[in-house]
Amino acid sequence: MVIINILDILKKYSDMDHRLTQAQIIEILKKEYYMDVDRRTVKRNLMNLLDFDFGIDYTEIIKKNEKGEEIPICTDWYITREFDDSEIRLLIDSVLFSKTIPQKQCKKLIDKLKGLSNIYFEKKVNHICSLPEIRPENKELFYTIDVLDEAISKGKKVSFIYNSYGTDKKLHPKREREYVINPYQMVATNGRYYLICNYDKYDTLSNYRIDRITGIKMMNEKRKSIKELKEGEINLPKHMAEHLYMFAGESIRVKFKAKNYIIDQIIDWFGFGPKITKQDEDTCMVEVEVNEEAFFHWAMQYGLHIEVLEPTSMRERIMSAIKELNDKYVTH
Structure with a gap:
């Protein structure tokens, strides 16, 4: 010994x-x-x-x-250590700021990461804490990830129950029957963990929140090939840039005018794909390929700093939403 x-x-x-x-x-x-x-x-x-x-x-x-x-x-x-303290701290912060991992599992995972270093590191991170009130309580999360990982590697379909929160702040099935899908990839974005997959009835990709999945089972049936879908393949950087909030559906070409001071935010959200043309000292023109539903929500979020020019349908939809908001808040 x-x-x-x-x-x-x-x-x-x-x-x-x-x-x-x-x-x-x-x-x-x-x-x-x-x-x-x-x-x-x-x-x-x-x-x-x-x-x-x-x-x-x-x-x-x-x-x-x-x-x-x-x-x-x-x-x-x-x-000599495989990870230095700054790398372990980065991994701990990634776990800590995840909005997906339940509180107890989050604490266990952080303790394991602390174990990669020594007692001196533990003293430096004793102040680390998380916010239990914003943590989900899906205890099946890690099991779901394991099953999805196996199904993706073996090219099999999966079935599961997909849930949403009710007024009691608990998960409830969105429908009685199980979802049966073709899984392709798991990704993390905006502090959430998503499954990129396909529903047999359609030839497009869908995105599901993994922390909303329960009762998952890997099936014997082989999944549909990604080549049979409209996309033909998953270009992950492009997919993530176009699906800002992980909405499913078609992407469109959008043109909007923006204030130069939000170029940082534009690149944070869309990556380096958009075409950005300087107009003057205050404004620029931006052209980007993006999911239609996701862009609508983004445009409402940054509405004070941008003006959507094309397509006309998106411009009119935003105008209609602004009018509806105005009608709610205007003083009679």
């Missing part, structure tokens, strides 16, 4: 900034593992760990013995 415990000590207490001498390792072995070992035993096991290529490193210094002979001494032992 000595070699296993020494490896555990190095993982728990060391990195490039926190190195351990053999004397410190001996002390921890005695205090935490109730093992009395001598310096030669520790050194032998450390050298074995070096041979086993566990990412162990050290500093070599030269000391003189009683006879004045120079002897190399190995000290300042540490383990």
Whole structure:
């Protein structure tokens, strides 16, 4: 057990900034593992760990013995880490800011990620917390992801119940019968996890919220080939840029005028695909291919900063929505 415990000590207490001498390792072995070992035993096991290529490193210094002979001494032992602290923090933040993972599973996952580092990292992230009130409670989430992952890799259809929240803040089936779909890809966007798939009745792609799926089963039936659909393939960057809010349906070509100060937001939402032409110091012209329903919601969100010019149907739809809003709020 000595070699296993020494490896555990190095993982728990060391990195490039926190190195351990053999004397410190001996002390921890005695205090935490109730093992009395001598310096030669520790050194032998450390050298074995070096041979086993566990990412162990050290500093070599030269000391003189009683006879004045120079002897190399190995000290300042540490383990090199697969992830540095900033990378682990980024992964933890990704979990923390996900709007999909239930509270208990989120905490377990963060604890596992903390375990990739050492005690010094844990002290730095003790303040991390999440907001339970905005967390969904679909306990089947990770199981659903596992089944979808297997079905996608094996090219099989899946069936499931698709839910929506009621006034009781609980999930309820949207319809009595199960959905049967052809799964192709899972993607994360806007803090949500989505399934890109096809419903047999249509030749287009659909998007489903994975945290709204329950009762999933992989079927024996082979899924429809993506080549049979109108898209022919999934160009993921293009698909994500066109489906801002992951609405299904056709994409259209939109032309709108925008204030230059929201170009950052335009690129955040649409990527680098849109054609952006500077008009003057204040405005620019933007042309983009985007899902029709998604663009309508985006245009309403940024309505104070843009003006939709084409297509006419989209411009008229926005005008109608503005009139309806005005009628709701105007003082009689």
